[in-house]
Amino acid sequence: MKKFTVFMLLALCLLTVACGGPSAKEEAERLHKDHTLATRVIWNDNFVPKLKKIHNELPEDKKDAEAAKLAEEYKPKLEDAYKKIQAEKVQDKNKHLAELIQQQDKNSLEFLNLLIMLNDKQNLKEQNWQQDFANVTMSLFNTKLEYDNEYSKITTGKGTYELTLANFQKIHKGDTYQKVAETFKMPGVLKSSSSSQLSYGLHTLNTWEWELNDSRVSIIFENNKAELIHQFNLK
Secondary structure (H helix, E strand, C coil), X not given: CHHHHHHHHHHHXXXXXXXXXXXXHHHHHHHHHHHHHHHHHHHHHHHHHHHHHHHHHCCHHHHHHXXXXXXXXXXXXXXXXXXXXXXXXXXXXXXXXXXXXXXHXXXXXXXXXXXXXXXXXXXXXXHHHHHHHHHHHHHHHHHHHHHHHHHHHHHHXXXXXXXXXXXXXXXXXXXXXXXXXXXXXXXXXXXXXXXXXXXXXXXXXXXXXXXXXXXXXXXXXXXXXXXEEEEECCC
């Protein structure tokens, strides 16, 4: 009888999450609170408003130096956040969520490092810096959309992506990539990209696609303005 009781207890233990540990939903909610929300307080509520104030209020010749100084102030805080999420041991169901938190922390650190580079503008290759800055801001934007979808799937059973005909009809020629992605609440996938330096400046041509189940949207952006817009099987 004793052996049978031990066997039953073991079986019950295996049927629960980590022998009475948190469910995937509970763990995701903790990760969201301890990491995502904590970092957003640092970034959205503190760093970004201060950076906007520098941009809006300081004279042009002081903006870069003050932005670099601000980035140096906040970099240790983001490094601590990144180390904290790296140390997490999560359930398999939450591994991608944790990876997205790590990715967003990395994006934030890359953003800060680019601002810090403004301290040495004499050795800065402006065109390369501008491209790197555009890439990291795009990654910050896309990772947030992907994170919101993943977190919602784990905690509510439903994602946030809305690749629908109704939303497609809100898209117009001239819209930016960011506006389109916000409308679909979904990051696109860059299928092709080209750029050339013309007399008036940098000219870019990018093809982005959004695909969900059997529905797909393809848009060609010229200098981040929608030019050719196509949809397939949207409902």
